[in-house]
Amino acid sequence: MTFPRTRLVLAWAFLASWMPALAQEASVDVTVNATSVSQGDLIRITLSFVNCKVKELDPPQIQGLDWRMGPSTSSNTQWINGVTTSNQQYTYGYAVTAAKEVRIPAMTWKTNRGTLKSNAVRIVVESGTSQNIPSQTKTKAVQRDLVTAIEPSKRTVYLGEPLVLTYKIYNRYTNLDVRNYDIPELEGFWKETVQTPDARWEPQLINGKRYNVVTVRQIVAFPQQTGTFTLRDFDLTGYLRINFFEGRDIQATCDPVTIEVLPLPEAAPRNSVGTFSSLNVTQTLSADSISTNEAVTLEITYKGSGNLKFLREPQLAWPSEFEVFEAEVTDKIALSARGESGSRTFKFVAIPRAPGDYALPPFEAVSFDPLTGTHVASVAPGLKVHVGKITGADGGTASMTFTHQQDVQVLTQDVRHILTSSSRFLPRYRPPWTTWTFALGMLVAPLTFAGGTLRRRRRTLAEADVRGTRNRRALRALKASLKQELTIEVVGETMEQYLMAKLGWERSQLTRDAVRTYLQGQDPTLGASWDDIWAACEMQRYGASQGNLNALATELIALAETTESTLS
Numbered sequence: 001m002t003f004p005r006t007r008l009v010l011a012w013a014f015l016a017s018w019m020p021a022l023a024q025e026a027s028v029d030v031t032v033n034a035t036s037v038s039q040g041d042l043i044r045i046t047l048s049f050v051n052c053k054v055k056e057l058d059p060p061q062i063q064g065l066d067w068r069m070g071p072s073t074s075s076n077t078q079w080i081n082g083v084t085t086s087n088q089q090y091t092y093g094y095a096v097t098a099a100k101e102v103r104i105p106a107m108t109w110k111t112n113r114g115t116l117k118s119n120a121v122r123i124v125v126e127s128g129t130s131q132n133i134p135s136q137t138k139t140k141a142v143q144r145d146l147v148t149a150i151e152p153s154k155r156t157v158y159l160g161e162p163l164v165l166t167y168k169i170y171n172r173y174t175n176l177d178v179r180n181y182d183i184p185e186l187e188g189f190w191k192e193t194v195q196t197p198d199a200r201w202e203p204q205l206i207n208g209k210r211y212n213v214v215t216v217r218q219i220v221a222f223p224q225q226t227g228t229f230t231l232r233d234f235d236l237t238g239y240l241r242i243n244f245f246e247g248r249d250i251q252a253t254c255d256p257v258t259i260e261v262l263p264l265p266e267a268a269p270r271n272s273v274g275t276f277s278s279l280n281v282t283q284t285l286s287a288d289s290i291s292t293n294e295a296v297t298l299e300i301t302y303k304g305s306g307n308l309k310f311l312r313e314p315q316l317a318w319p320s321e322f323e324v325f326e327a328e329v330t331d332k333i334a335l336s337a338r339g340e341s342g343s344r345t346f347k348f349v350a351i352p353r354a355p356g357d358y359a360l361p362p363f364e365a366v367s368f369d370p371l372t373g374t375h376v377a378s379v380a381p382g383l384k385v386h387v388g389k390i391t392g393a394d395g396g397t398a399s400m401t402f403t404h405q406q407d408v409q410v411l412t413q414d415v416r417h418i419l420t421s422s423s424r425f426l427p428r429y430r431p432p433w434t435t436w437t438f439a440l441g442m443l444v445a446p447l448t449f450a451g452g453t454l455r456r457r458r459r460t461l462a463e464a465d466v467r468g469t470r471n472r473r474a475l476r477a478l479k480a481s482l483k484q485e486l487t488i489e490v491v492g493e494t495m496e497q498y499l500m501a502k503l504g505w506e507r508s509q510l511t512r513d514a515v516r517t518y519l520q521g522q523d524p525t526l527g528a529s530w531d532d533i534w535a536a537c538e539m540q541r542y543g544a545s546q547g548n549l550n551a552l553a554t555e556l557i558a559l560a561e562t563t564e565s566t567l568s
Helices: 005-023 436-464 466-472 474-481 488-503 512-522 524-542 549-567
Strands: 027-032 036-039 042-050 065-080 083-096 101-104 108-111 114-117 121-129 146-152 156-158 163-171 176-182 189-193 202-206 209-223 227-231 235-241 247-252 257-262 272-285 289-291 296-306 322-324 328-336 339-352 356-360 363-369 374-380 383-388
Touching (some): 027 114, 027 121, 036 083, 042 065, 146 235, 163 176, 272 383, 296 363, 474 488, 474 549, 488 512, 488 524, 488 549, 524 549
Parallel strands (some): 156 257, 289 383
Antiparallel strands (some): 027 042, 042 083, 065 083, 101 121, 108 114, 146 163, 176 235, 227 257, 296 339, 322 339, 356 383, 363 374
């Protein structure tokens, strides 16, 4: 029995059509540039995905190898005798840390052709160490795609010793909008916020993974109580965009951080000013020789690192013949990521009331130095000042001197003058209610009550009609949103919010086709205009070129004003 010729031809055609498909077998191959290396050498590992595309790819974690760079990518496609073969390659650089051998195990990969398994590779490490071992850097163990972190400069401090708290966000998403984050309160700490530049994402490599990292705040904290404190609740709320019109909310929080505040190892002296590093005190006089009743300025200056703003006015021993005024405080304090440092100066103005030679005693300031764990004293040397007598115009000595500090006495007092002109008071025979001022004053209370009642009624009606209120305020909300810094995401979100408010729709109802169909039923021209501006937003969002956002925003406002007049 023989097949007809037509059936033979069809059978050969069917087999020929399956031959290219059978030849296009998917695989994952692992290759290295050297199989015999020394410890510290750099080697290249290449992952080849043949006739498939990998879905997720991170640098492979291989025992005995330390990832250094990559990947560098390349791809090629061949078509031979009707068979198409594609090959995508990812090359990584690793440093050899093992002493004997390295085994690259067979690994599984998720591809568009299913789960595939790669081949194993063995690398022999010869004796001897390479002289070019890259330096090891300690990286943070961040394992999640979105996480917040509180990073302290120290975890154990003394009472009053400053520490710097850095609040960071680690993010691996490329389309994350950070909506809000909460900086927790610090109980038991006095804090100062460091002025930092505007927060922006910076790339950082952690455990072989790329993260976008931003520092949102830095705080210099001074512990005021001893004990163990746990810092937590640095929470973040964001919006992860899936496409231009869709997304989902996302939250993140930080791991707790423990800070231990130790008491001072020894009792503080009576004249201790607190905890400071390298505190130095000086005192200077504006002049060492003056005349009686002539002012002189004494400056007490503290210099060092610590909470200088906590320093209080020092108690000085002045001669009884000096009249001393309240001190003026001058601060030159710098706050940075390293802490707080600078100087605080107290300026005293004193007036000697009697001549003579006076001595100001040395001034001592005692502080606790956390670097040495001891109390340290800084002493400013004593000062001397000569006060001479006042010389009169005739060359004699003036008699206006005081042997003691005197209080100022009021010698004269103004006398209230008798008013002789006519006053503006009402005559006795004229009743007060006959004036227009009295009548107007009597009407103020009823008018105010009526106005308040009317305003409250309007507010109650507006709260009852949420959809109507949202409809009426849609244009105002649109204009307010477009006054901020314009991005295509802001323009698109503003357009959606306006249409939902004006049409009374929920977000699940809002699509381009639904808006066009509904508005064309109201006004064909209006529906076409909204469809055009929706298309312009999509072109801006997904197109290869970017247009003028200001012009697009102006066109959106004009179209919204037209919609207001048409739909009203």
